[in-house]
Amino acid sequence: MTSSNSQSKQAEVNQKHRVVFQMNSNDPESQKTLINNILNVKKAWGSHVAIEVVALGPGIELVMTEKSAAAQDVAKMIKSGVIFVACENTMAKKNITKVDLIENVGTVPSGIEEIIIKQEQGWSYIKG
Amino acid sequence: MTSSNSQSKQAEVNQKHRVVFQMNSNDPESQKTLINNILNVKKAWGSHVAIEVVALGPGIELVMTEKSAAAQDVAKMIKSGVIFVACENTMAKKNITKVDLIENVGTVPSGIEEIIIKQEQGWSYIKG
Amino acid sequence: MTSSNSQSKQAEVNQKHRVVFQMNSNDPESQKTLINNILNVKKAWGSHVAIEVVALGPGIELVMTEKSAAAQDVAKMIKSGVIFVACENTMAKKNITKVDLIENVGTVPSGIEEIIIKQEQGWSYIKG
Numbered sequence: 001m002t003s004s005n006s007q008s009k010q011a012e013v014n015q016k017h018r019v020v021f022q023m024n025s026n027d028p029e030s031q032k033t034l035i036n037n038i039l040n041v042k043k044a045w046g047s048h049v050a051i052e053v054v055a056l057g058p059g060i061e062l063v064m065t066e067k068s069a070a071a072q073d074v075a076k077m078i079k080s081g082v083i084f085v086a087c088e089n090t091m092a093k094k095n096i097t098k099v100d101l102i103e104n105v106g107t108v109p110s111g112i113e114e115i116i117i118k119q120e121q122g123w124s125y126i127k128g
Numbered sequence: 129m130t131s132s133n134s135q136s137k138q139a140e141v142n143q144k145h146r147v148v149f150q151m152n153s154n155d156p157e158s159q160k161t162l163i164n165n166i167l168n169v170k171k172a173w174g175s176h177v178a179i180e181v182v183a184l185g186p187g188i189e190l191v192m193t194e195k196s197a198a199a200q201d202v203a204k205m206i207k208s209g210v211i212f213v214a215c216e217n218t219m220a221k222k223n224i225t226k227v228d229l230i231e232n233v234g235t236v237p238s239g240i241e242e243i244i245i246k247q248e249q250g251w252s253y254i255k256g
Numbered sequence: 257m258t259s260s261n262s263q264s265k266q267a268e269v270n271q272k273h274r275v276v277f278q279m280n281s282n283d284p285e286s287q288k289t290l291i292n293n294i295l296n297v298k299k300a301w302g303s304h305v306a307i308e309v310v311a312l313g314p315g316i317e318l319v320m321t322e323k324s325a326a327a328q329d330v331a332k333m334i335k336s337g338v339i340f341v342a343c344e345n346t347m348a349k350k351n352i353t354k355v356d357l358i359e360n361v362g363t364v365p366s367g368i369e370e371i372i373i374k375q376e377q378g379w380s381y382i383k384g
Contacts, residue, residue, distance in 0.1 A: 019244050022383070033185055037240045040217050044241055057289055089296050112293045112382060113300055116275050119380035124247035126240060127150070127255040127383040147372050161313055165368045168345050172369055252375035254368060255278070255383040 017041075017049040020118040022111075023059035023128045028069035031062050034128045035073045038082060047081070052118065056087035056111030059128075060096065063105040071102055078104045087111030145169075145177040148246040150239075151187035151256045156197035159190050162256045163201045166210060175209070180246065184215035184239030187256075188224065191233040199230055206232045215239030273297075273305040276374040278367075279315035279384045284325035287318050290384045291329045294338060303337070308374065312343035312367030315384075316352065319361040327358055334360045343367030 019041065023034060034053065041049055053062070061067040063074060063084050074084055085106040091097065098107065108114040119125050147169065151162060162181065169177055181190070189195040191202060191214050202212055213234040219225065226235065236242040247253050275297065279290060290309065297305055309318070317323040319330060319342050330340055341362040347353065354363065364370040375381050 017244055017248065019240075036217075040238050041240055041244070044238055089292075110296050110300055112275075112297055113273075115382060116273055116297070116380040120273065124244040125253060125381065126243060145372055145376065147368075164345075168366050169368055169372070172366055252372040253381065254371060 016047070017045055018118075018121075018123040019049065019051055019126060020115055020123045021051070021053045021126050021128050022115055023053055023055045023062050024057045025128070026058040026061040026067070030059075030128060031068065031070045034062070035070050035077075037126070037128070038077060042080065042082075050083075050123075051081075052083040052085065052114075052123075053128075054085055054087065054108070054111045054114050055105075056090050060086050060090045060094070063102050064096065064100050065102050066100070068102065074102050074105070078102070085111075085114065087114075144175070145173055146246075146249075146251040147177065147179055147254060148243055148251045149179070149181045149254050149256050150243055151181055151183045151190050152185045153256070154186040154189040154195070158187075158256060159196065159198045162190070163198050163205075165254070165256070166205060170208065170210075178211075178251075179209075180211040180213065180242075180251075181256075182213055182215065182236070182239045182242050183233075184218050188214050188218045188222065191230050192224065192228050193230050194228070196230065202230050202233070206230070213239075213242065215242075272303070273301055274374075274377075274379040275305065275307055275382060276371055276379045277307070277309045277382050277384050278371055279309055279311045279318050280313045281384070282314040282317040282323070286315075286384060287324065287326045290318070291326050291333075293382070293384070294333060298336065298338075306339075306379075307337075308339040308341065308370075308379075309384075310341055310343065310364070310367045310370050311361075312346050316342050316346045316350065319358050320352065320356050321358050322356070324358065330358050330361070334358070341367075341370065343370075 038051055055063045063086050065071055085108045086101055088107050088109050166179055183191045191212050193199055213236045214229055216235050216237050294307055311319045319340050341364045342357055344363050344365050
């Protein structure tokens with residue numbers, strides 16, 4: 001977790017802000033709030049922020065073509081560089097396949113592990 | 129987030145605990161829980177902890193004079209050094225102005241960005 | 257939070273993943289989700305992950321023999337090395353004593369402080 005001074009300076013030069021959002025809820029209101037939060041972050045930091053949204057549990061509906069209340073927003077954001085990933089554990093449990101997901105949504109073996117790993121790598125974490 | 133070994137040691141000598149609370153909810157029960165959590169933290173760590181509460185979305189009501197279920201507690205805590213800030217994005221959306229906020233509540237351009245930045249600076253994060 | 261490549265490799269050899277879960281809810285569905293998340297993490301990382309669950313507020317029911325919807329799972333997980341701790345502030349408030357807790361559940365003076373300290377020590381944080 002710690003590193004030398006020179007590395008820190010290097011990091012400050014090269015590095016963007018990095019944030020991972022945890023999306024657990026299929027509540028349309030929560031989905032809209034998340035979209036809004038991302039828009040605000042992009043507006044302020046532009047290309048200087050890396051954003052990943054991890055959809056898991058009921059929250060997986062955010063990235064499902066037929067179920068998302070924000071499907072168009074998600075598609076547009078993916079084009080602008082925001083990463084959306086679905087939890088494969090959740091997919092297996094709910095019989096969801098890649099075909100059910102919005103185009104260019106990625107998958108990760110486990111949503112929880114993904115969030116843990118991102119924090120290990122220094123990403124900030126927001127529970128949506 | 130990062131530092132050299134000597135900086136770390138320095139930090140351990142000088143530095144207090146630092147925690148940023150995210151307040152998204154306008155549920156009075158959640159507001160009371162947050163107040164309680166802060167009281168407990170202050171009781172244990174006294175002046176050795178820096179506490180900031182970021183009120184955003186529906187949670188902005190926590191810091192609004194007319195709407196907060198904990199207005200007196202918030203005012204008292206501000207006097208004791210706890211920082212409360214409101215999200216300007218939320219304020220703009222809900223037509224809330226500084227006048228509507230409890231005295232000495234600060235504002236930040238974006239509540240989400242504030243929480244991201246605080247984590248980058250090594251603050252612990254609690255989703256209220 | 258950042259480190260050189262060689263440090264990263266070193267970390268992968270020596271260090272386990274470490275994650276602290278915050279359990280605030282007494283909703284049986286949330287309890288099951290938490291148990292599931294832990295099972296998935298254990299399945300993937302086995303002994304290479306340290307897991308601590310902090311039960312506080314209404315979430316303390318997770319670790320109470322008579323109230324938990326997942327008492328058997330909790331007992332089994334403790335045997336497999338997962339740490340469960342109850343918040344003593346919550347216990348005092350609700351007149352809960354050690355006798356009411358599932359065997360080998362620990363206690364901490366304050367659940368919130370425990371989560372803050374764990375993050376200071378580099379643990380990842382998941383709001384359950």
